[in-house]
Amino acid sequence: MMQVEPSSNGLDTEDDPGVLRDRARFLWEQWQSREDSAKLRSKRFPKTVIKAAAVQLLHQIASAEMAVPYELARLFQAIVEPDTRATTLPFRADHEGAVWSAIRFEGAAGPEERTLYSVANHLREQGKLYQARRESGEVLTAAHEYLVRLSGMSRDSVESTVRNWQKTSYYRSNVRMYRNNLE
Structure with missing residues (x-):
């Protein structure tokens, strides 16, 4: 005791x-x-x-x-006993993997690579990689499934999605934190 x-x-x-x-x-x-x-x-x-x-x-x-x-x-x-489906993130929980992929890419990229175009292309390429994994029989999480969906969207649609994420303080502060940790 x-x-x-x-x-x-x-x-x-x-x-x-x-x-x-x-x-x-x-x-x-x-x-x-x-x-x-x-x-x-x-x-x-x-x-x-x-x-x-x-x-x-x-x-x-x-x-x-x-x-x-x-x-x-x-x-x-x-x-x-929190509801496991609830989220405090400023975006849908199944988008979390894509948002973090964008944050890591933008945080690690040099100033010339931080364009909306390059972030969108990065996400689409990530989605294609996960699509190949799914086709080989791997079971993907909801976050990875969302990346696969992004890979099938037009570049303009993905840019629009990223633009909305970039408007949130959550996204901007995490990109800044990522950049500061790399320096």
Whole structure:
């Protein structure tokens, strides 16, 4: 069982990254054991206790300015149960592979290669490569299927699609980040 030294305000003020990671792992194991009927009920914490402890642990991790441990991220995902079809991206989820292909190409390209024409041609060529893979029997993801669809579109249509992506701050900031990391 976890030993916690309370501070004067009643909340734990731990800032050791190793201890915080261990606590995240412990909470994740507690959450998982809720569904495991082989474990004794007396050794499990109720959902409400795990949720409250997870929030407190997240505050401690933020105060310690450390990255959120994988187990805590999984715990919050299990608690929230997000819709896997939902997306926070400014474009459709099945377009993600094509958008990232365009971002990587534009970010790595020199100034003379950063034209709408060259990005569109790159996407169409990527789509043709995936089309060949599909024809050889490989099963493609939805993102790769969208690249195949782009390869069958006219250059003007693909340029129009890329132009719309380029209008989003998401696309522009990721291209800038890619360029900065290459320099």
